[in-house]
Amino acid sequence: MGLSLSCRRFIVMALPVVCSLWLPAYAGATRSIEHALGEARFEHSPERIVTLHQGATDSALALGLAPVGVVESWLERPMYRYLRDSLPTGVRYLGLETQPDLEAVAGLAPDLIVGVRYRHADVYPLLSRIAPTVMAETAHDFEAMLELMGEATGRERQAEVQLEAWRERVQDFRCRVSARLGDAWPQSVSVVSFRGDHVRLYYDGFARRILDQLGFRRPAGQEGAGWGVKLVSRERLPAMEADAIFVFMRDDPAVAELHREWTAHPLWQSLGAVKRGRVYLVDPVVWSMGAGILAANRLLDELYGHYGLQDTSDRRDPDRADSPSGQDSDGPERDLQVLDRRGDEWPHGEDETC
Amino acid sequence: MLTSPAAKLVGLLLTAALALATGLASLALGATEIAPAVLLEAFVAPDPSSTQHLILWTERLPRAAIAALVGASLAVAGALMQTLTRNALAAPSILGINAGAMCFVVLGSTFFAIRSPLGLAWVAFLGALVAALLVALLGRERRGGISPVRVVLAGVAVTALFVSLAQGLLIIDQERFESLLLWLAGSVAGRELEMMTPLLPFFLFAAGVCLFLVRQLNLLVLEEEVVRGLGQRTGRVKLLAGTAIIMLAGGAVALAGMIGFVGLIVPHMVRALFGRDHRWVLPGCTLLGAGLLLGADTLARFVIPPQEVPVGVMTALLGTPFFLHLARRRSLAP
Numbered sequence: 001m002g003l004s005l006s007c008r009r010f011i012v013m014a015l016p017v018v019c020s021l022w023l024p025a026y027a028g029a030t031r032s033i034e035h036a037l038g039e040a041r042f043e044h045s046p047e048r049i050v051t052l053h054q055g056a057t058d059s060a061l062a063l064g065l066a067p068v069g070v071v072e073s074w075l076e077r078p079m080y081r082y083l084r085d086s087l088p089t090g091v092r093y094l095g096l097e098t099q100p101d102l103e104a105v106a107g108l109a110p111d112l113i114v115g116v117r118y119r120h121a122d123v124y125p126l127l128s129r130i131a132p133t134v135m136a137e138t139a140h141d142f143e144a145m146l147e148l149m150g151e152a153t154g155r156e157r158q159a160e161v162q163l164e165a166w167r168e169r170v171q172d173f174r175c176r177v178s179a180r181l182g183d184a185w186p187q188s189v190s191v192v193s194f195r196g197d198h199v200r201l202y203y204d205g206f207a208r209r210i211l212d213q214l215g216f217r218r219p220a221g222q223e224g225a226g227w228g229v230k231l232v233s234r235e236r237l238p239a240m241e242a243d244a245i246f247v248f249m250r251d252d253p254a255v256a257e258l259h260r261e262w263t264a265h266p267l268w269q270s271l272g273a274v275k276r277g278r279v280y281l282v283d284p285v286v287w288s289m290g291a292g293i294l295a296a297n298r299l300l301d302e303l304y305g306h307y308g309l310q311d312t313s314d315r316r317d318p319d320r321a322d323s324p325s326g327q328d329s330d331g332p333e334r335d336l337q338v339l340d341r342r343g344d345e346w347p348h349g350e351d352e353t354c
Numbered sequence: 355m356l357t358s359p360a361a362k363l364v365g366l367l368l369t370a371a372l373a374l375a376t377g378l379a380s381l382a383l384g385a386t387e388i389a390p391a392v393l394l395e396a397f398v399a400p401d402p403s404s405t406q407h408l409i410l411w412t413e414r415l416p417r418a419a420i421a422a423l424v425g426a427s428l429a430v431a432g433a434l435m436q437t438l439t440r441n442a443l444a445a446p447s448i449l450g451i452n453a454g455a456m457c458f459v460v461l462g463s464t465f466f467a468i469r470s471p472l473g474l475a476w477v478a479f480l481g482a483l484v485a486a487l488l489v490a491l492l493g494r495e496r497r498g499g500i501s502p503v504r505v506v507l508a509g510v511a512v513t514a515l516f517v518s519l520a521q522g523l524l525i526i527d528q529e530r531f532e533s534l535l536l537w538l539a540g541s542v543a544g545r546e547l548e549m550m551t552p553l554l555p556f557f558l559f560a561a562g563v564c565l566f567l568v569r570q571l572n573l574l575v576l577e578e579e580v581v582r583g584l585g586q587r588t589g590r591v592k593l594l595a596g597t598a599i600i601m602l603a604g605g606a607v608a609l610a611g612m613i614g615f616v617g618l619i620v621p622h623m624v625r626a627l628f629g630r631d632h633r634w635v636l637p638g639c640t641l642l643g644a645g646l647l648l649g650a651d652t653l654a655r656f657v658i659p660p661q662e663v664p665v666g667v668m669t670a671l672l673g674t675p676f677f678l679h680l681a682r683r684r685s686l687a688p
Contacts, residue, residue, distance in 0.1 A: 195533075196536075197532065257469065266402070
């Protein structure tokens, strides 16, 4: 009895393996992709994609893909407003990023699963039995995530176009902000998040890495390893000292109360950035949770706004990011700016000539 | 153990000196160190433009005051509970009182938007009372009386119940309920003095009860039959002492969340020094409890700098070995 059972189990388990060895002969070339936890093989371009990370969902939509299953957002549930309209209507929500519903994942019969090492390393063996699974090394590097997903879905070119546009915008911002601020550039900036019972000061992360790319500096004492530090006592307020402070927080009474208490404190009032009026309240979704290229572009939009810089990049509308020509239909004014920008000869360093 | 009154007085003065020393350490040490001279200056001639004076007045002083009050309250509540239940393992954290208060505070603040210190205190009292009644009910023996082992088991069960209720909220929505961690872990950091002042009448009431009942409490330690024979009406004494326990433990939780083991270990230390006379035990618990929590809170700033450890974690680290030592003893009498 026991023997026959294990025999049967062997056949059931071996069947997909045998099939998968046999199938490629018909499906043509097999692509294999190296990722953080191994290698994934694809017989064809995946069409039923499941994203288990916020940044993977953002990247999928940036590539013009329509995921069949996504994990819930941390705010604006079930999905961030900036992504909501681009998601297909029948998309299945698979629970939290920290504990996705694996049965629901399997039920969707996906042909690509995208996760992130620090969240999904433990379930990777299960996931990779459900479908070919690629894992990003870190959630902080949206460029690597976009490249990985482009590679896995055969949209390398779209990914490269997006990244090229991003690099151009980064150059544009650096040029404009240094022209604008003169000797005050480069600025040192702190990234701070108010929570219900403590305040986080970020040394690393999505926003911090973008700020690094843009040429912002980290204040002294914020070079430590790891994501950053939790501040529980207001006597640590001086650790935030910088030329400017970016603050984000959720809309929540406990958070608002803590924010009120901390910002009323004399030590907050004596921070240089506070005295000079350089504390910018920014969107938590864009600065910390979106974690993909669409969020990164929105973050840059906010920065152009806060520094009063003219944003003349020919960035495509994020909602139609897959259209390759970069046509904008936001109205004649915007089109004009785009035309102006194209007429430039790209001389660097001088005012308003970026 | 100190036997003569003079020796006990010296012992009490030394305990007071310890509380004072840990209090000063709590004021001076942290992310910014404040030199003794600056400390003195800040008290004699406060200068609002000095960062160190600011830190002292707005952060360190409220924090030290709350730590001292919470430590003293938990220790005295523990001593009262051990006397009342004649059980060496009794303490607000062991018998579910802290967990009940914490759970009610958490539910009240998340679902009923209770934010005022007084509102949170009343909710905490209610939670402490519910937990105490539940434990008394579960710990009851079939033929009347309360069994020392059953009551501890009931306390463990009730603690687990209330803690898991609070943690369940965290699982539902970790982002939204993140501030619950503070109540679960226990912390005296980042509190304002305004949180403490509205609660002072309750702590004063409890102190008054202790003063008033000192003699009766000494009798409660004796066998129930002996006490009755001496013509004591134990019902009223127990009710008053119970009210004091609820106010001390509930008030402590409303201020600082769940801080375990102070209420368990301090009364034992004090009895080892001063014997069982409540005239010495209660002041001893007040001073040593305050000193212990002040010391634990100061240490908590240096375990993994620049991060701070919740003080509840520190007291658990100190208290667990002590709890095991007590549990290994044969007799459960205090």
